[in-house]
Amino acid sequence: MPDSSQPHDGPDPTLATDPAVYKTLLESTRAIPWRIDWATATFSYIGPQIEELLGWEPSSWKTVEDWATRMHPDERAWAVDFCVAQSRAGVDHEADYRALTKDGRYVWIRDVVHVVRDEQGEVEALVGFMFDISERKKTEQKLLELQRELERLSFKDGLTGVGNRRHFESVLEREWHQARESRRPLSVVMIDIDYFKQYNDRYGHVAGDDCLRRVGRLLDTATGRPRDFLGRFGGEEFVLVLPDTDADAALRVAECCRDAIAAEAIPHSASPVAGVLTVSMGVGTRIPDDNEPPLSFIAEVDRSLYLAKQQGRNRIVAGKRAD
Structure with missing residues (x-):
């Protein structure tokens, strides 16, 4: 057994x-x-x-x-x-x-x-x-929120807090497509701080960084509509993307921005054009079509900005009307 x-x-x-x-x-x-x-x-x-x-x-x-x-x-x-x-x-x-x-x-x-x-x-x-x-x-929600925050930061200019060049290109592509589909005008304003190198030389780079932040805040306040986009294009240049905005309205926005900076009266004793900080601007408006890429439009606005600087700075030059 x-x-x-x-x-x-x-x-x-x-x-x-x-x-x-x-x-x-x-x-x-x-x-x-x-x-x-x-x-x-x-x-x-x-x-x-x-x-x-x-x-x-x-x-x-x-x-x-x-x-x-x-x-x-x-x-x-x-x-x-x-x-x-x-x-x-x-x-x-x-x-x-x-x-x-x-x-x-x-x-x-x-x-x-x-x-x-x-x-x-x-x-x-x-x-x-x-x-x-x-x-x-x-945990998944926290990771998603972290990813969104990283995405947001990747679109943000670290110095001024406005959109960076990458964000600008993304917004421009989106708004260009929507304007083409809706047959509505899209305007862009390019802004350059006059004689910024001389500002840095006179007041120092720390003051120059603070100046860029102040200009970014002023421009942001002067625009205001939810879909308007403000970005730092590079160096001392900023850019505005204004959806559903015709040439006259874009020019008014540019003038409002220029007036806001003038009213701030930021000292700039090294500027040949004024004793305070000034800006030059190029403005363009387009109803996009299938044959024109957005970068060619930006190049045209940049030429208007160049003319503003060539003509003495502290001014706004608008390109040919296309609305």
Whole structure:
């Protein structure tokens, strides 16, 4: 007779046949097991862990309607439609959604679903596990916010706080496309601080940096509309992108900016044109067409800025009207 006190080789065969063992194993995990009868759309089982997570007693999970109504409204329609369609097709699947707790909060859930078929291949039941993924979602949200912040910083000029050259090019491309589609005018103003090298030589680079920041704030205040864009084009040059703005309106914006800087009366004793800081501006307006790239338009506005400087600075030169 075999000695029953000796250890076996391999697993205990009772584990494979005792339902109580399976139940104990399922209910000892943090995952929440469940089973739905497909024909009646009713829960035949849901783990007691559901009460610890959501507050709802297991006995309150009777039909799939209980599952659906305890889902956040923003996810309910697509999650229910998706899960039903996948189940009907016999495809295992998973879905993330927010589940309502008994005290009115929401918890992020990942539902992993396995489709059980009968001998004829028809869907018989759905079995699965619910996992609490709230912490994972919080981490994902933090990473998303960090990514957005990094994106924002990558579009920001570190000195003045206005948009940088990369941001300007992105905005110009977008607004050029929209203006072409809508057949509406798009205006650009290029701004150059007069004799800025002499300013730096006279007052020092620290004062020069502060001057650039002050000019950036003044220009930002002088524009004001939500879609207007202000960026630092490079060095002592700034640029304004003015959507839905015709030539006359663009010229008024430029004059407003020039007046704001003049009113600030920033001392510039090394300037040949005035004892205070001044700017030169080039203004252009275009209703884009399919044959002209935006960079050729910018080159034209830059030529107007060059003319303003060539003609004595402290002035605005507008290009040919195209609106």
